[in-house]
Amino acid sequence: MSELNQTQEGALEPQETEHHEGYFELVWRKFRKSKPAIIGAVMVVLLAVLSLFSDFFSPTDPMELNLQGSFTPPQRIHFVDEAGTWHLRPFTYLQYVDLDLETFAPIWSEDRSQTYDLKFFVRGWEYKLLGLIPMDLHLYGVEEGGTVYILGTDKFGRDVWGRACRAGRISLSMALFGTLISIAAGSVLGVVSGYYGGWIDNLLQRFVEMVRSFPQLPLWMALSAIIPPTWDSLSIFVMMSIIFALLSWTTLAREVRGKVMAFRETDFILAAKEMGASDARIIFVHLYPNCLSHIIVVLTMSIPSIIMAEAFLSFLGIGIQEPWVSWGLMMHSAQNLETLGGHPWIMIPVVFIVVAVLGFNFLGDGLRDAADPYAIVR
Amino acid sequence: MINYILRRLVMAVFVLIMISLVSFIVIQLPPGDFAQNYKRQLINRSGMAEEDAEAAADLFRERYGLNDPVPIQYFNWVWGIVTRGDFGYSMSYSRDVGELIAERLPRTLLLALLAHLTSSIIGITVGIFVAPRQYSLSDNVASFFAFLFTSVPRFWIALVLIYLLVFTFGQQHVSSFHSPQYALAPWSWAKLWDFIQHIWPVIFIAGLGGIARNMRVMRGNLLDVLNAQYVTTARSKGLRESAVLMRHAVPNAMHPIVMNQGLALPYMVQGELQAAVVMSIPSISPMFYDSLIFQDIYVTGSILLMYGVLLVVGNLLADIALALLDPRIRYS
Numbered sequence: 001m002s003e004l005n006q007t008q009e010g011a012l013e014p015q016e017t018e019h020h021e022g023y024f025e026l027v028w029r030k031f032r033k034s035k036p037a038i039i040g041a042v043m044v045v046l047l048a049v050l051s052l053f054s055d056f057f058s059p060t061d062p063m064e065l066n067l068q069g070s071f072t073p074p075q076r077i078h079f080v081d082e083a084g085t086w087h088l089r090p091f092t093y094l095q096y097v098d099l100d101l102e103t104f105a106p107i108w109s110e111d112r113s114q115t116y117d118l119k120f121f122v123r124g125w126e127y128k129l130l131g132l133i134p135m136d137l138h139l140y141g142v143e144e145g146g147t148v149y150i151l152g153t154d155k156f157g158r159d160v161w162g163r164a165c166r167a168g169r170i171s172l173s174m175a176l177f178g179t180l181i182s183i184a185a186g187s188v189l190g191v192v193s194g195y196y197g198g199w200i201d202n203l204l205q206r207f208v209e210m211v212r213s214f215p216q217l218p219l220w221m222a223l224s225a226i227i228p229p230t231w232d233s234l235s236i237f238v239m240m241s242i243i244f245a246l247l248s249w250t251t252l253a254r255e256v257r258g259k260v261m262a263f264r265e266t267d268f269i270l271a272a273k274e275m276g277a278s279d280a281r282i283i284f285v286h287l288y289p290n291c292l293s294h295i296i297v298v299l300t301m302s303i304p305s306i307i308m309a310e311a312f313l314s315f316l317g318i319g320i321q322e323p324w325v326s327w328g329l330m331m332h333s334a335q336n337l338e339t340l341g342g343h344p345w346i347m348i349p350v351v352f353i354v355v356a357v358l359g360f361n362f363l364g365d366g367l368r369d370a371a372d373p374y375a376i377v378r
Numbered sequence: 379m380i381n382y383i384l385r386r387l388v389m390a391v392f393v394l395i396m397i398s399l400v401s402f403i404v405i406q407l408p409p410g411d412f413a414q415n416y417k418r419q420l421i422n423r424s425g426m427a428e429e430d431a432e433a434a435a436d437l438f439r440e441r442y443g444l445n446d447p448v449p450i451q452y453f454n455w456v457w458g459i460v461t462r463g464d465f466g467y468s469m470s471y472s473r474d475v476g477e478l479i480a481e482r483l484p485r486t487l488l489l490a491l492l493a494h495l496t497s498s499i500i501g502i503t504v505g506i507f508v509a510p511r512q513y514s515l516s517d518n519v520a521s522f523f524a525f526l527f528t529s530v531p532r533f534w535i536a537l538v539l540i541y542l543l544v545f546t547f548g549q550q551h552v553s554s555f556h557s558p559q560y561a562l563a564p565w566s567w568a569k570l571w572d573f574i575q576h577i578w579p580v581i582f583i584a585g586l587g588g589i590a591r592n593m594r595v596m597r598g599n600l601l602d603v604l605n606a607q608y609v610t611t612a613r614s615k616g617l618r619e620s621a622v623l624m625r626h627a628v629p630n631a632m633h634p635i636v637m638n639q640g641l642a643l644p645y646m647v648q649g650e651l652q653a654a655v656v657m658s659i660p661s662i663s664p665m666f667y668d669s670l671i672f673q674d675i676y677v678t679g680s681i682l683l684m685y686g687v688l689l690v691v692g693n694l695l696a697d698i699a700l701a702l703l704d705p706r707i708r709y710s
Contacts, residue, residue, distance in 0.1 A: 213393050213693060214400065215685035217648040218666065222404050222678055225670035304529070311531050312652060318670065334537055335656070341545050350534045357529040 027293070030370040037366020043359030047352065051168025055127035058162025059141040059148055063323065064125075066157030071343045073108050074152040074160075082112045091115040092148050105342065116146025152345040155333055163325055164349045170326040172356065174237060175306040178244035179299050186249035187295055190256030191283055195264060201257075208250045216247050220309055225318040233324040240319060244306045252298045259291045293371040300364035304357040311353055327353050379701065386697055390690045397686030398459075402452045404682065405675040413438045415673055416469060455679075466676030470668065475680045478665065483684060485555070486662040489580050489654070490646040497585035497646070501592025502635065506628060508593070509600035510619075517597075524590035532583050532649055536656035539579045552579075553658040580659055584649030588642060595638060599631035606630075636700050643692035647685065 021029070031037055050057060060066075077090045093110040100107055122141035129135045142148040151160040193204040223243045227236055263269060264287075272282050307327075313319030314328030315335070322329070327349040334340045334347055417435035420426045426434070439445050446454070458464035465475035508517040543549045554561075555576050560569045603609065604627055612622045654663035662681055669677035 209389075210393055210396050213686070213689050214397060215644060215647070215682065215689055217651055218682055218685045219400070219404070221667070221670060222682055226404070226407050308531050312533050315531075315533055316655065316667065328531075331534070331537070337540065337544065340537065340541055344541060347534065347537060350531060353531055353534075354526075354529050358525060361525070361529065 027370045031366055034366045034369060036362040037370070040359045040362025040364075040366060043355050044363055047168055047172065047356055047359065050165045051172060052130065054162065054165035054169065055129070056135075056137065057139050057165050058159055059122075059124060059138055060159050060162060061125045061127075062158055062162035062166050062325070064158065066153070069147065069149075069153050069157035070155055071106070071346075072147070072149050072153040072157070073343070074345050075147065075149050076110075077118065077148075077150070078115070081115055087115075087117075090118045092118065092142055092146055094146060116143045116148075118142055118148060151348050152343070154330065154346060155339070160330070160345065160348055163330060164327065164352050167325045167327045167330055167349065168352060168356075170237065170320055170324055171307055171310060171328070171353075174241055174244075174310055174320075174326070175303045177238075178241040178248070178306045179302050181241060181245035182249035182302070183252055183295055183299055185245065186252030186298075187256050187288070187291065189249070190253040191260050191287055191291070193253065194257035194260030195279070195283060195287065197261075197264075204253070205257075208253055211247065212250050214247060217309065217312075219247060220244065221313065221316070221318065224313050227318075229321050233321060236321060237324070240310065240313070244309060248302055248306065251302065252295065255294060255298055256291050259294055260287055263287055263290055297364060297368045297371050300360055300367055303360045307353060307356050307360075382701060383698060386694055390694050393690050394687065397690070398456055398683050399452070401679045401682040401686070402455060405679040406448060408673060408675075413444050415675075419469060459680075459683075465680040468669075468674055468677050470672050470674045470677070475676050478677070479662065479680060479684060482660065482662040482665060485660070486647070486650060486654070487688075489577060489659075489661060490584065490643065490650045492577070493581045493584035493588065493649060494642060494646045496581060497588030498592055498635070498642075500585075501589040502596050504589070505593045505596025505600060506623070509597045509604065510623065512601060520593060520597075524593050527586045527590040532587065532652040533656050535583050535586065536579070536653045539583065540657060543579065552576075554660065577659070580650060580653045580657060580661075583653035584646050587649060588646060591638070591642070591645070592635065595634055596631065599634050600627060603627045603631045633700070633703065636696065636703055639692070639696040639699065641696075643696075644689050647688055 054062070072095060075092050075095060077092060078087075079090055080086050081091070093112055093115065095108050096111055098107045098109065099105070118140060119142065120140050122138055123136045124138045124141050126134065126136045140148070149159050149161070151164070154160055154163065189204055189208075193201045220243060223246075224240055227239050229236075231239075269282060269286060272286055277286075310319055310326060311328030311331075314326045315331050317332055317335075320326040320329050330349040331347055339346070413435040416438050417431045420431040420434055421428065444451065455466065458466070459476075463476050465479060467473075468475050468478060471478055504520055508514075508520045511517050540552055543552055555573060556569065557572050557576075560572045563569055604623075609622060609627055612626045613619075617625075650661065651663040651666070653659075654661045655667045658664045662684070665677060666681040668674070669681065
């Protein structure tokens with residue numbers, strides 16, 4: 001593509017042979033150099049792949065109840081069997097539960113009599129890839145009769161690993177959806193405020209200040225507690241995204257306003273005005289695209305706060321409701337001290353939250369530095 | 379200066395009116411009114427007959443003016459708060475909401491302020507320590523932990539702490555301010571120590587993120603200041619490095635920290651909220667959460683309003699402090 005452009009330009013202006021790097025090439029060049037940014041991007045992509053193809057990565061159906069296997073601790077993957085021989089193919093043992101006769105606490109032990117080989121790319125329960133293509137292929141599985149719960153199971157005997165992968169769909173898409181709404185609102189109001197100035201700007205800025213002084217987390221809690229839990233999951237999801245967007249558009253509105261105010265006085269906007277372009281044209285054709293890189297940066301930076309807030313609300317039970325699953329909701333049962341004490345592995349989904357938050361923060365930092373490739377590095 | 383403070387005060391009053399309006403709208407949103415909940419509760423809890431409960435609910439509507447149009451109700455509510463300190467009536471506690479808030483708000487404030495204080499002191503100290511050692515081992519370790527502390531959900535840290543305290547160290551009475559034997563005792567050193575033993579987890583959790591933020595801000599500013607020419611001048615005069623740092627660089631790097639104080643308070647209050655709800659320490663936060671679950675609407679609305687007041691007052695104080703500290707601030 002760039003070669004094509006170059007030849008065309010070359011044909012028009014034969015004296016110009018030097019290749020000029022476009023904006024996105026410059027951004028990519030700068031982005032590539034920052035190690036944290038690359039790590040962040042890898043983390044985000046990893047989580048996105050895990051959650052998009054969660055069915056492929058989970059050996060058992062993460063939605064199917066299995067009450068016999070309630071609260072199985074994480075299973076160990078063995079290489080060496082009872083006799084001391086080393087297996088090239090890893091295997092698992094079946095686990096069985098005993099009650100401690102004094103405390104009635106369940107004690108899990110491994111049944112060492114039979115090994116179950118771990119297999120890769122096996123056929124198992126059926127699902128639809130991306131909701132479209134029927135498939136039954138899974139990354140890993142275990143021989144008939146055995147179980148493999150690498151992160152243990154929850155109260156209803158469902159695989160924590162598979163559910164955590166699946167929960168990423170809700171947790172990540174809610175954060176993305178919420179930020180998209182807040183960007184739609186924030187960027188429009190920001191551009192309007194910066195472009196028109198005067199009393200419109202004054203009014204909008206006072207309004208922004210007002211919204212900013214609302215207590216964010218308590219208001220989020222109050223609003224999402226109002227949503228009737230009897231609603232269907234999709235409505236709750238959309239409603240929660242809107243609630244998150246309601247209080248988080250202000251940062252963007254401010255930043256975009258600043259950018260637009262700087263652009264308003266530049267020559268190319270003046271030129272557009274002199275040529276008789278309408279306000280709408282100037283805003284959407286000239287100003288908006290110039291703010292876009294900035295908007296993308298703010299998008300990446302504001303996703304973590306929504307992920308955290310959603311996790312807290314769902315953890316409290318006033319967010320996402322079953323049968324949908326989010327990272328916070330998976331830890332809901334940890335609120336009960338007895339459950340937590342006996343089964344600490346139900347707190348594992350936090351690792352996914354931390355990876356997501358760190359990933360988006362690193363990525364955002366890198367993008368912020370790269371979005372302005374013309375800046376002189378000190 | 380006086381003019382500036384006055385203008386900020388007027389602005390704050392407007393914001394408070396908006397917040398009270400939003401709080402009231404939030405508690406009016408759920409279907410059914412307060413008296414209906416009251417009626418349901420009478421039937422469920424005390425086994426009252428349907429008609430009697432209805433009559434009691436009507437009495438209730440009469441007494442609290444629930445038959446009035448909603449705007450009038452709003453004015454009555456705000457008027458009651460402003461003139462008589464009457465926030466409404468709590469169903470779950472069968473008490474006046476004002477009393478409940480007066481009892482619990484100081485605890486929340488104490489916890490948030492203590493968290494704020496410790497996190498500022500530790501964060502600034504670490505920032506001052508690592509800034510002159512940029513990219514050294516200590517700097518990298520501090521940066522790593524700063525990133526980690528801000529990425530781990532605070533409710534989760536609270537869970538882990540409870541788990542450790544209860545199941546590893548066998549501490550009982552996690553979710554209270556005192557052990558039972560000190561509950562009614564007058565204040566003494568032993569009681570204070572017991573108190574500290576109970577509140578440190580909340581302060582720790584709320585403060586962790588604050589330490590990281592303060593450290594990052596302090597480190598960044600100090601790095602900027604250390605590159606300034608007057609610092610080079612101070613060095614070339616032959617001053618000791620510690621004098622250059624503490625006398626010339628640090629005071630000039632403090633302004634953004636002060637500016638951040640207004641933002642730090644809500645951060646601490648939110649941290650206290652998360653930690654206290656999980657640990658159910660009897661501060662205002664678990665009461666807020668319970669009121670959401672049981673639709674105890676006047677408690678919800680009043681506490682939302684209180685959080686708003688905290689924020690507005692915090693911002694106001696930070697602005698004034700900054701104006702006093704930094705003569706370059708223009709009062710416009």
